[in-house]
Amino acid sequence: xxxxxxxxxxxxxxxxxxxxxxxxxxxxxxxxxxxxxxxxxxxxxxxxxxxxxxxxxxxxxxxxxxxxxxxxxxxxxxxxxxxxxxxxxxxxxxxxxxxxxxxxxxxxxxxxxxxxxxxxxxxxxxxxxxxxxxxxxxxxxxxxxxxxxxxxxxxxxxxxxxxxxxxxxxxxxxxxxxxxxxxxxxx
Numbered sequence: 001x002x003x004x005x006x007x008x009x010x011x012x013x014x015x016x017x018x019x020x021x022x023x024x025x026x027x028x029x030x031x032x033x034x035x036x037x038x039x040x041x042x043x044x045x046x047x048x049x050x051x052x053x054x055x056x057x058x059x060x061x062x063x064x065x066x067x068x069x070x071x072x073x074x075x076x077x078x079x080x081x082x083x084x085x086x087x088x089x090x091x092x093x094x095x096x097x098x099x100x101x102x103x104x105x106x107x108x109x110x111x112x113x114x115x116x117x118x119x120x121x122x123x124x125x126x127x128x129x130x131x132x133x134x135x136x137x138x139x140x141x142x143x144x145x146x147x148x149x150x151x152x153x154x155x156x157x158x159x160x161x162x163x164x165x166x167x168x169x170x171x172x173x174x175x176x177x178x179x180x181x182x183x184x185x186x187x
Contacts, residue, residue, distance in 0.1 A: 004096070007089055011096035014077055015104060023073055028101050030074035035094045037065065049088045058082050107138040111156040115149040115165070130157060 018027040038045050047053060047061055059082050066075060081087045102109065110130055112123075127139050134157060146154075152165035 002092055003089060004092065006086065007092035007096040008100075010081070010086065010089075010093045011100045014093075014097055015100045017077075018073065019104070021073065023071065024101070024104070026071050027074055028098075030070040031094050031097045031101075033069055034066070034074075035091070035098070038091045038094065045091060048090055055082050055085070058087055062087075102140070105138060107140050108134070108136045108157065109142055110139050111142045111144070111154075113144045113146050113149065113154040115145070115147055115151050115153075117145055118143075126153075126155070130155070 014027065015024070018024045044061075044065065048058060053061075059079060062078050062082065063075075066078065070078075078087075078090075081090065081093070086093070101107075110127070112118075112126060123141065123143075127141060130136065130139060136157075148167060150166040150170070152168075154165055154168075155162040
């Protein structure tokens with residue numbers, strides 16, 4: 001079912017058309033709204049993926065759900081998806097569009113995992129340090145809390161990872177003990 005190449009192709013087509021018509025922000029808002037609908041309503045996605053429901057009925061369902069909530073261009077795009085039989089890939093296409101939008105706007109995703117939720121001041125300090133280190137203008141932070149880190153943080157920017165967690169340090173110490181790094185070997 002999941003086809004990343006297909007999703008990327010349709011997302012690139014949509015963002016290209018949105019750029020050409022100068023409607024990028026409008027379409028981005030529509031796509032975010034649609035993604036929220038698909039994430040919150042599993043039945044809606046199941047209807048789109050159902051081979052039993054005819055394409056005409058799927059178009060009517062899409063029109064009923066999106067009526068007045070999305071732009072004309074996004075609505076036309078959804079009609080093309082149904083006509084081509086690609087509505088089953090809608091959630092993946094939406095995610096691919098958001099990725100393409102962030103590439104277009106030069107927005108870098110920073111994944112921050114901490115043991116406890118952090119305050120805004122600390123978050124702003126981390127963002128400013130990442131901006132300095134990576135020479136990034138636009139950063140979007142994706143926060144996650146993982147208590148198994150015990151303390152510290154894990155920061156991922158693109159393919160770079162900084163693990164400054166206590167759990168990582170404890171694992172490193174455990175490896176040193178396993179290798180007997182602290183015991184001198186006598187002949």
